[in-house]
Amino acid sequence: MGKSDKQTADASTSLRSMFSGRRGALLLALLFTEFGGAVQSIAYSSVLPIAAEDLHGAGLYGATLAAGSFTQILVLAIGSAPFARLRPITLLGTATVLFVVGSVVAVAAVSMSMILIGTVVRGIAGGMLAGFGLSILGGLFGDKERTRVYGLFAMMWLLPSMVGPAINAVVTLAWGWRAALAWPALLVIAGRMLIGKNIDLVPWKNSTAARPSLTWVAVLLGGLVLATVATLPKGATGIALLVVGCVLATVASVRILQIQVGSERARLGKVVLLFLLCLCYFGGAGIVSLAAITGLGYGIVAGTVVVGAGLLTWSLTGFKPELADRWIPKPQVTGLVLVTVALIAAVATQTFLTGTTALVVLIGSWFLAGAGMGISYPRFSASAMDELPPERVLPVATAVAFSETAGTAIAGFVGGGTYSVLRSLGYAATTALSWGFLLLAAFGAGSVVLYRWLWTGQPAAGEPVDTSGVHRRAADDD
Structure with a gap:
């Protein structure tokens, strides 16, 4: 690669280039949503033991802890075929509604079984959108840019991991475990609303899933x-x-x-x-x-x-x-x-x-x-x-x-x-x-x-070459 080619490649992967225009606004919305998801994940694992004790639900603690992951794996294992013909805004809206329902059920829970149900619903929503953000990145960013973008997403977990537990402890002591579950969900919802503003940029086509x-x-x-x-x-x-x-x-x-x-x-x-x-x-x-x-x-x-x-x-x-x-x-x-x-x-x-x-x-x-x-x-x-x-x-x-x-x-x-x-x-x-x-x-x-x-x-030896x-x-x- 010549010097001019290298300079062009570096310019295409610069932060200024990636965050410019409406595409940059959409990337910021995705990063903010990832940040909100990280905050919520840490809050959930931090306060779930307190919620289980308050609701006398120790017997369902393990099932509740694993329910979201199991449900998300199930949705992802089924694949994108059920969602392949949906428009991006429809898929985003449907998953967000499910996320809100699951969050409300968990926050308003009067028994541990309600938190379990809310977690399952949120797991379905998470599985629906787990590949959605990656699809946006695949459609809007070139091969060289995408590696840099994925690195930015890792940064969204650093601050929540370092200060999240302390913040959740303060919120829980001041307003209770329900507040600690509720406020991170608001970040996720706000992020998805910002994504929806520029979702029309995604070069979406019916999938061959x-x-x-x-x-x-x-x-x-x-x-x-x-x-x-x-x-x-x-x-x-x-x-x-x-x-x-x-x-x-x-x-x-x-x-x-x-x-x-x-x-x-x-x-x-x-x-x-x-x-x-x-x-x-x-x-x-x-x-x-x-x-x-x-x-x-x-x-x-x-x-x-x-x-x-x-x-x-x-x-x-x-x-x-x-x-x-x-x-x-x-x-x-x-x-x-x-x-x-x-x-x-x-x-x-x-x-x-x-x-x-x-x-x-x-x-x-x-x-x-x-x-x-x-x-x-x-x-x-x-x-x-x-x-x-x-x-x-x-x-x-x-x-x-x-x-x-x-x-x-x-x-x-x-x-x-x-x-x-x-x-x-x-x-x-x-x-x-x-x-x-x-x-x-x-x-x-x-x-x-x-x-x-x-x-x-x-x-392997003897097999046709791709x-x-x-x-x-x-x-x-x-």
Whole structure:
């Protein structure tokens, strides 16, 4: 690339260019809505225990906590076919109405079952729109711009993660848990109203979405249910349920992605890599605080610092992806390697490292994992949308959203589920945590080994070569 070409590319990905005009206003609205969603997610997890105690609903606490994710996964697994013929404003309006209904039911709840119902309704709304924002990005921003835009979305989680719990604590003490649930929902609603003002900019066409495979959706949900109940029985039965559940959920997720993406090998490979990346990182994120508090014997401050280290580096590296392009030859695979190395280092903190050294290594490892996510996550997400015809944008965007959601859900069982099952069998916390990190690292190592095949879509020996433009471009990128 010549100097003038490079200057042109840099100008197209500058913040001034991306935030200019009505397109920039729409991007700001999407970012504000993501910020509101982050605030609400953190508020919900923070005050749900208080609501459960107030409503005497401890028996439904676990089901309520998982209901939103399960419902969203179900909607995304079904795919974009039910929504493919809706106009953007219709889809946005319908999902927003459902979101409002779910939020009102939860805030006005007089029993825990009402919060459960509200959470389910909000999960349906979230699943309907999970691929919608990605579709907007795919339709309005070029291939080079999209990676930078995805990095901006990661920034929207940084501030809520750092100050959200404190704000929610103040609101809850002053006005109660209902207010803490209500005020973030207002941010989301305002953001969606701003999106609606410029939604006509989206180059929308009727989608060629594939029909969903309800069989594989059932297998996915069955696997998640098996993994959920794995802690109930004792002995080998619990381990078997966890393993079978995770395997079924993983196989079903990949099969659903194949149906949603279609026959383009390279594009499917990028979505699968995103699935594996999210599985590794979020699985570790789910137990890294536990490793500091329970495994190493430090307090809540240490656990918060470990989690915050990953969020900080993810946000900073994702905000300036061009720096990674400048200094790292293959940033995609480098990010996978960093997350895998971080998980292996976390194992060391629970096995042979002790005291302050172990805590420093644990914080450093998750600092590294966050950098890996900041480098890889925007590229896998954005590149899956490269060179898409308008009628394919929504199905592929839905697949990207599903890969992240399903990977995150399965991650909780591979990391946290392993910890819970082994603890129920009497193993020490450090041993249980070590196995959780080790299994996640195995997924990471597998993704690194399979990287070239998945990223380029290179066929195995004896298979016909894909001659599509997308395949050639992916191979050139590698």
